[in-house]
Amino acid sequence: MAQNDGQRLNQEAADWLARLHREEFSSAARAQLDRWLDADPAREVAFARAEYAWERAERLRAAPTAVQAPARGGRSWWRTAAVFAFVALGGVLGYQAWLANHYATGVGEQRTIALEDGSEISLNTDSRAEVSFNARQRTVRLLHGEALFKVEHDAARPFVVEAAGTAVRALGTAFNVRLRSEVVEVTVTEGAVAVDHDRIDAGSAAVVAAGAVSAVVLPEDVLRRRVAWREGAIELKGETLEQAVEEFNRYRKARLIVADPAIAAIRVGGRFETGEAAKFVNAVKENFPVRSVEQEDGTVYLFGIGAGAVADDSGTSQ
Amino acid sequence: MQDRAARQSWFKAVILPHEPALRRLVRRMAATPDVDVDDIVAEALLRAFTVTDFARIDRGRTFLFTIARNLLTDIARRRAVVPFEVMASLDELETADTHPSAEAVVSARDELHRLQRVVEGLPPQCRRVFSLRRIEELSLAEIAGELGLSVSTVEKHLAKAMGLLTRAMAEDSPVVAAIKVVKWRRTTDKG
Numbered sequence: 001m002a003q004n005d006g007q008r009l010n011q012e013a014a015d016w017l018a019r020l021h022r023e024e025f026s027s028a029a030r031a032q033l034d035r036w037l038d039a040d041p042a043r044e045v046a047f048a049r050a051e052y053a054w055e056r057a058e059r060l061r062a063a064p065t066a067v068q069a070p071a072r073g074g075r076s077w078w079r080t081a082a083v084f085a086f087v088a089l090g091g092v093l094g095y096q097a098w099l100a101n102h103y104a105t106g107v108g109e110q111r112t113i114a115l116e117d118g119s120e121i122s123l124n125t126d127s128r129a130e131v132s133f134n135a136r137q138r139t140v141r142l143l144h145g146e147a148l149f150k151v152e153h154d155a156a157r158p159f160v161v162e163a164a165g166t167a168v169r170a171l172g173t174a175f176n177v178r179l180r181s182e183v184v185e186v187t188v189t190e191g192a193v194a195v196d197h198d199r200i201d202a203g204s205a206a207v208v209a210a211g212a213v214s215a216v217v218l219p220e221d222v223l224r225r226r227v228a229w230r231e232g233a234i235e236l237k238g239e240t241l242e243q244a245v246e247e248f249n250r251y252r253k254a255r256l257i258v259a260d261p262a263i264a265a266i267r268v269g270g271r272f273e274t275g276e277a278a279k280f281v282n283a284v285k286e287n288f289p290v291r292s293v294e295q296e297d298g299t300v301y302l303f304g305i306g307a308g309a310v311a312d313d314s315g316t317s318q
Numbered sequence: 319m320q321d322r323a324a325r326q327s328w329f330k331a332v333i334l335p336h337e338p339a340l341r342r343l344v345r346r347m348a349a350t351p352d353v354d355v356d357d358i359v360a361e362a363l364l365r366a367f368t369v370t371d372f373a374r375i376d377r378g379r380t381f382l383f384t385i386a387r388n389l390l391t392d393i394a395r396r397r398a399v400v401p402f403e404v405m406a407s408l409d410e411l412e413t414a415d416t417h418p419s420a421e422a423v424v425s426a427r428d429e430l431h432r433l434q435r436v437v438e439g440l441p442p443q444c445r446r447v448f449s450l451r452r453i454e455e456l457s458l459a460e461i462a463g464e465l466g467l468s469v470s471t472v473e474k475h476l477a478k479a480m481g482l483l484t485r486a487m488a489e490d491s492p493v494v495a496a497i498k499v500v501k502w503r504r505t506t507d508k509g
Contacts, residue, residue, distance in 0.1 A: 018477035102331035
């Protein structure tokens with residue numbers, strides 16, 4: 001691809017993006033864009049670059065003068081004054097807030113991010129979120145994984161978390177959102193949220209699947225277990241071994257695998273640290289007829305005792 | 319279509335922030351006339367974008383630079399005669415992903431300056447349209463009313479601004495690039 005082709009594609013993508021801005025709510029325009037993108041992945045890359053540049057340019061809203069529109073009367077003046085105030089008061093901290101609006105955690109990592117409005121996002125393992133605040137709304141897109149939100153009150157700007165097409169609007173102060181493969185799980189610990197049009201109060205949870213919202217009131221211990229990760233813990237009470245293993249795997253690269261269907265439905269309980277799968281495995285072996293085989297790469301297979309010989313040279317049976 | 323949205327979000331969050339650094343490095347290494355820097359960067363981005371299991375990749379710099387390294391190795395191999403300096407530079411691409419907060423602050427500042435310079439350099443009407451859309455967040459119809467233009471003209475100005483912004487975002491700071499090119503020439507003179 002010659003340099004001219006690259007520049008042409010660059011401009012074509014920009015043309016499409018501008019068109020989307022003109023036809024803001026048109027699903028027909030979006031559909032036509034999708035067809036254009038379908039034809040060539042290079043177009044998808046070009047369009048992503050155009051969107052990325054546009055999104056990064058939002059930082060200019062907090063940057064001084066030369067970029068501001070010429071004074072158009074009251075509205076622009078107020079906005080400019082507010083922007084200067086923000087920059088002056090914000091200082092280094094304000095600047096830091098603009099640096100990254102994408103946040104991500106690796107496997108086994110947890111991170112708490114202080115947002116410029118005083119709200120807080122705690123990201124659990126292997127999670128990704130995109131923060132974009134403007135004058136009208138505070139939006140966080142949860143792209144992957146799980147996060148706990150502590151929301152500062154701001155009457156002028158609703159705080160909205162978008163996850164897999166579902167919008168969770170904060171009406172109060174603290175809630176957890178977990179993106180599972182098929183569903184979005186919202187747990188409210190303080191205050192309330194609105195999921196689409198349903199209000200979910202503290203002590204309740206909502207599961208959103210295929211656009212349908214089901215709400216349920218949670219017993220206190222279940223509530224506590226849903227947010228135990230925030231303390232670095234996994235709390236189990238009656239989950240199957242299969243489910244428990246899935247939880248621990250979120251925090252590790254080398255997986256635990258229940259290799260024997262006979263033990264998969266064993267119910268387990270207890271409180272463990274998220275990084276302490278080994279302790280969990282030992283606890284299971286102490287209490288149930290289970291043995292484990294660990295591979296060199298750290299993968300751990302769990303079998304029932306008496307499940308037959310394992311013809312395996314590469315691991316050590318315990 | 320949800321997969322497309324997820325892939326694009328991942329690409330923007332994890333890969334694209336490293337395009338300027340990649341371009342800078344490829345430019346430094348591929349100082350020979352027959353290699354097109356933009357082509358290499360575009361090909362590397364394309365390969366990164368189309369990876370099958372993108373959700374597992376969270377260290378974008380390492381991933382992107384590895385792809386570029388393989389691309390450049392292929393090119394060097396095809397030429398049969400590989401300059402020693404090029405091989406040494408290829409090893410440089412194997413940098414581990416660190417969390418260099420100081421570097422992040424500097425490059426974020428650079429990015430802001432680049433954005434500002436591009437906007438300041440826009441033709442006046444184009445710049446007005448950009449500001450009214452990006453900063454004041456008026457609709458294109460409102461902008462058209464404000465400036466006395468047709469909506470389609472506003473759209474064209476916006477597209478032009480977006481194209482220039484996209485190009486600027488992908489570049490590193492020109493001053494730094496110039497210094498590095500000089501260094502490269504000196505090395506080959508000595509040899």
